[in-house]
Amino acid sequence: MEVAFKRIRRNWQLYLLFLPPLAYVLVFNYYPMYGAQIAFKDFNAVQGIWGSDWVGLKHFEQFVQSYEFWRVMRNTLLLSLYSLLVGFPFPIILALGLNYASNRFFKRTVQMVTYAPHFISVVVIVGLMSQLLNPRLGVVNRILEVLGYEAINFMGKPELFKTLYVLSDVWQNVGFACIIYLAALSGIDPAQHEAAIMDGGSIPRRMWHIDLPGIMPVAVIIFILGMGGILSTGFEKVLLMQNPLNYQTSEVIDTYVYKVGLVSVMPNYSYSTAIGLFKSLIGLVLLIGVNRFAKKINQESLW
Amino acid sequence: MLGNNIPQSLSDKTFLTVNYAILTLFALSVLYPLIYVISASFSSTEAIMQGRVWLLPVNPTLDGYKAVFEYRYIWIGFSNSLFYAVLGTALNVVMTILAAYPLSRPNLDGKRFFMLLLVFATMFSGGLIPSYMLVKDLSMLGTRWALIIPAALSIWNAIMMRTYFKTSIPGELLEAAQIDGCSDSKYLTRIVIPLSGPIIAVVALFCAVGFWNQYFAAVIYLNDKDMFPLQLILRDILIQNEVDLSMLSNVGEVDKRNGLRELLKYSLIVVASAPVLIVYPFVQKHFVKGIMIGSLKG
Numbered sequence: 001m002e003v004a005f006k007r008i009r010r011n012w013q014l015y016l017l018f019l020p021p022l023a024y025v026l027v028f029n030y031y032p033m034y035g036a037q038i039a040f041k042d043f044n045a046v047q048g049i050w051g052s053d054w055v056g057l058k059h060f061e062q063f064v065q066s067y068e069f070w071r072v073m074r075n076t077l078l079l080s081l082y083s084l085l086v087g088f089p090f091p092i093i094l095a096l097g098l099n100y101a102s103n104r105f106f107k108r109t110v111q112m113v114t115y116a117p118h119f120i121s122v123v124v125i126v127g128l129m130s131q132l133l134n135p136r137l138g139v140v141n142r143i144l145e146v147l148g149y150e151a152i153n154f155m156g157k158p159e160l161f162k163t164l165y166v167l168s169d170v171w172q173n174v175g176f177a178c179i180i181y182l183a184a185l186s187g188i189d190p191a192q193h194e195a196a197i198m199d200g201g202s203i204p205r206r207m208w209h210i211d212l213p214g215i216m217p218v219a220v221i222i223f224i225l226g227m228g229g230i231l232s233t234g235f236e237k238v239l240l241m242q243n244p245l246n247y248q249t250s251e252v253i254d255t256y257v258y259k260v261g262l263v264s265v266m267p268n269y270s271y272s273t274a275i276g277l278f279k280s281l282i283g284l285v286l287l288i289g290v291n292r293f294a295k296k297i298n299q300e301s302l303w
Numbered sequence: 304m305l306g307n308n309i310p311q312s313l314s315d316k317t318f319l320t321v322n323y324a325i326l327t328l329f330a331l332s333v334l335y336p337l338i339y340v341i342s343a344s345f346s347s348t349e350a351i352m353q354g355r356v357w358l359l360p361v362n363p364t365l366d367g368y369k370a371v372f373e374y375r376y377i378w379i380g381f382s383n384s385l386f387y388a389v390l391g392t393a394l395n396v397v398m399t400i401l402a403a404y405p406l407s408r409p410n411l412d413g414k415r416f417f418m419l420l421l422v423f424a425t426m427f428s429g430g431l432i433p434s435y436m437l438v439k440d441l442s443m444l445g446t447r448w449a450l451i452i453p454a455a456l457s458i459w460n461a462i463m464m465r466t467y468f469k470t471s472i473p474g475e476l477l478e479a480a481q482i483d484g485c486s487d488s489k490y491l492t493r494i495v496i497p498l499s500g501p502i503i504a505v506v507a508l509f510c511a512v513g514f515w516n517q518y519f520a521a522v523i524y525l526n527d528k529d530m531f532p533l534q535l536i537l538r539d540i541l542i543q544n545e546v547d548l549s550m551l552s553n554v555g556e557v558d559k560r561n562g563l564r565e566l567l568k569y570s571l572i573v574v575a576s577a578p579v580l581i582v583y584p585f586v587q588k589h590f591v592k593g594i595m596i597g598s599l600k601g
Contacts, residue, residue: 004412007410007412008412008413011408011411011412011487013486013487013488014404014405014408014411014487015405016488017401017404017405017487017488017491018401018402018405018406018417020398020401021398021399021401021402021456021461022402022417022420024398024455024456025420025421025424025456025458027437028434028437028453028455028456029424029428029429029458030420030424031429031433031437032428032429032430032433032434032436032437033427033428033429033433034429034433035429035432035433035434035436035437036429036430036433038432038433049436094326094329097322097325097326098326100318100319100322101322101323101326102319103323106323106326109330110326110327110329110330112584112587113330113333113334114329114330114333115583115587116333116337116580116583117333117337119512119516119576119579119580119583120516120576120579120580121515121516121517121518121534121537121575121576121579122516122518123516123518123534123535123537123538123541123542124537124541124572124575124576126541126542127537127538127540127541127542127568127572128336128340128572130541130542131340131343131541131565131568131569131572132336132339132340137351137352137354137565139339139354139356139357142354171332171333171336175333179591179595180595183595200312202312202314202315202318203315203318203319204318228426235519236518236519239519240538240542254431257430257431257432258431261431261432261435262431262432262435262523269432269436272430272431272432273429273430273432273433276429276430276431276432277429277430279430280427280428280429280430281427283426283427284426284427287426
């Protein structure tokens with residue numbers, strides 16, 4: 001005990017350095033967790049967070065029984081699963097393809113081009129989509145018209161919302177997401193490939209038996225992270241893509257929390273916080289669960 | 304790169320050809336929307352309204368850019384975003400170093416606890432409303448600080464930097480410095496920081512892009528249009544279609560006005576993305592490096 005105390009005293013400068021970030025984390029990460037207790041209370045501004053009356057699980061029950069619950073849950077889960085299932089394989093395929101492009105200039109150029117959209121802001125991406133998909137002036141609809149089809153109001157069709165969201169995400173992020181797989185591929189021992197070539201292994205077979213197992217550990221981690229975030233959809237983008245025509249498929253937990261808590265004419269802090277907390281808790285359980293599962297079957301895990 | 308010197312079988316050759324073809328097509332499909340927007344932004348209003356732009360500018364003009372330059376709020380937004388990005392990034396870099404360095408030191412008492420504190424905060428959050436109430440209680444609502452202070456540290460960046468410190472700076476340096484009587488803070492400023500240029504660059508870049516591109520914090524925390532970052536102005540124009548045409552000179556008849564509105568949007572997309580996209584090829588390798596360091600388990 002005394003030894004530890006001595007060590008702490010000798011390292012006092014380190015603790016001093018760590019003080020500002022520690023204070024930041026306590027205030028901006030942990031204090032809101034304390035504030036989240038209003039999910040179990042009927043918050044009113046006069047009594048404050050601590051003083052408001054406890055109501056138990058009232059708000060959670062209200063949410064689960066509400067008319068909105070199934071719609072919002074369904075949209076959130078479908079959108080995330082769709083994003084994960086489509087977004088997960090593309091970067092792997094791109095990385096495998098690029099790995100066999102032996103022309104350096106070509107490889108560089110493709111990488112450069114496909115990374116670029118990653119840095120464009122979400123506002124501009126959605127603005128770009130609505131320009132290109134505009135029913136009257138957008139280039140996509142003009143192409144459709146030239147081909148003899150009717151113009152489609154893409155952004156206003158509820159049944160197209162999820163597909164537009166997912167595909168634009170792939171367009172924006174596939175290049176950047178494949179970086180990590182390319183690095184994993186470059187870490188594979190070339191001797192394995194040489195041996196396989198000597199034995200007459202074709203490229204598809206080498207991809208299957210050497211490359212894929214080589215990037216598996218990375219892929220598992222990325223999949224775990226994706227599953228853990230399954231209730232956290234790209235909130236900002238969903239909000240921007242929402243319009244009165246597509247609410248029925250575009251309302252997700254996060255946008256609902258935002259509307260109930262901050263946009264509505266009668267904002268309900270407690271109810272909104274309860275929904276947010278509900279989401280956070282399930283997300284945490286999912287993350288830990290999937291991680292444990294991955295550890296069991298693959299010896300790969302986040303921590 | 305693989306197996307270059309070994310004669311390839313016919314099927315492998317076919318495979319590679321198809322591979323090149325698919326990659327080319329894919330790259331073109333990523334590129335086309337970007338080229339289209341650039342071309343449209345240089346076209347004339349008539350060409351846009353008649354839908355005559357396909358790949359290259361039609362009747363090239365600079366009308367769109369002229370409109371962007373005349374639109375006052377775009378400039379206000381631009382300078383606001385610059386302010387938020389510069390100040391926010393500077394603060395973030397300092398905070399990240401302060402968080403990362405002590406945690407990178409082996410056998411610092413309480414390190415495991417502090418790490419747990421940080422990691423848990425990345426996995427669980429109090430949510431939107433409690434954070435909003437906090438900003439309100441701190442009287443930052445409606446001020447520029449609301450966009451900077453609550454985003455003063457990204458825990459992911461701190462963990463990434465800590466991994467870099469642990470793996471790239473040899474422990475012998477610390478021992479040698481300590482023998483020479485160097486204090487911890489001096490060691491940090493004289494030795495660790497000068498040796499950490501790449502990771503500091505990566506963190507600064509991630510932050511700057513993040514601040515430049517963010518809009519939601521401004522939606523909930525700000526109400527004075529003179530403080531709005533560019534992205535929020537962009538949202539009003541591009542997505543909510545709120546263009547104040549009175550800010551533009553010589554708008555005549557309705558047709559022309561509608562055309563100018565569309566043209567302004569294309570030019571605006573280009574202007575707003577240009578700063579990041581021009582810088583990006585030069586810093587690309589740093590981003591890549593950042594991802595690699597970030598993916599190491601610390």
